Amino acid sequence: MSYRILIVEDEILAATEIEYVVAEMGHDPIAIASDQKSALAHANQADIALVDLNLRDGPTGIGIGEILAQTHGVTVVFLTANPAQLGDGVPGTVGVMPKPATDRDIREVVEFAVARRVKADARPPRRLKLFGWSNDGLANN
DSSP: OOOEEEEEOSOHHHHHHHHHHHHHTTOEEEEEEOSHHHHHHTGGGOSEEEEOSSBTTBSOHHHHHHHHHHHHOOEEEEEESOGGGGTTOOTTOOEEEESSOOHHHHHHHHHHHHHHHTTOOOOOOTTOEESSBOTTSOBOO
């Protein structure tokens, strides 16, 4: 099954590489958004979002991820060179993959996000830090 994936990234080379990988996997990269306004304009169309933290309009990625997940039901994974900015995580979002991320990392993150979206069992990618979950996929209590 194909999913609609929103790429929230202001570095065009990184964004187009992610877009290429997503499309190659058979998914629909619905948009590249470089700021909060453009990201939220596509919120109702997205199933999954890959979100950087520091964007063209500043450090708005955390708020974007929270709104996408909690208000629009989007499955959100952060991709950032600054994972420490997320602290213990953002409620409703999946986790964070540190950048730089390889094509393989992106594929694994998208596959895991799809599995989480359909509530299927899946082992998280090794480099993905899950929020509210242990890295074996079990809920932390």
